[in-house]
Amino acid sequence: xxxxxxxxxxxxxxxxxxxxxxxxxxxxxxxxxxxxxxxxxxxxxxxxxxxxxxxxxxxxxxxxxxxxxxxxxxxxxxxxxxxxxxxxxxxxxxxxxxxxxxxxxxxxxxxxxxxxxxxxxxxxxxxxxxxxxxxxxxxx
Numbered sequence: 001x002x003x004x005x006x007x008x009x010x011x012x013x014x015x016x017x018x019x020x021x022x023x024x025x026x027x028x029x030x031x032x033x034x035x036x037x038x039x040x041x042x043x044x045x046x047x048x049x050x051x052x053x054x055x056x057x058x059x060x061x062x063x064x065x066x067x068x069x070x071x072x073x074x075x076x077x078x079x080x081x082x083x084x085x086x087x088x089x090x091x092x093x094x095x096x097x098x099x100x101x102x103x104x105x106x107x108x109x110x111x112x113x114x115x116x117x118x119x120x121x122x123x124x125x126x127x128x129x130x131x132x133x134x135x136x137x138x139x140x
Contacts, residue, residue, distance in 0.1 A: 035101035040069040054079040072115035
């Protein structure tokens with residue numbers, strides 16, 4: 001899940017360039033202007049519609065919120081979770097609906113993380129990230 005508040009797509013392009021030749025890589029961007037709860041349900045609906053039973057979810061920035069919540073709320077639906085440069089608390093300068101929802105109604109992050117049953121890795125995006133993820137994702 002790309003960061004809905006970020007204008008670039010460097011992470012998606014980098015992952016697709018490395019994994020897409022051999023594996024199905026799908027970028028699902030949540031509908032903009034929706035609170036994180038709705039974005040999470042939208043992503044679940046997309047996974048169900050296309051028959052992805054246990055995907056590896058990769059969230060970036062604020063996209064990590066929906067990915068983490070999906071893994072917590074539907075633990076049997078997510079095989080692994082990768083969070084790239086996660087952002088769980090928006091700055092006061094960000095005034096989008098997504099940011100306001102996180103500020104005004106923040107999730108209980110310790111409880112959310114405790115509900116996740118799949119392996120989780122948090123990484124910083126850099127040139128070596130894609131190669132390091134290959135080992136974590138256990139892709140032959």
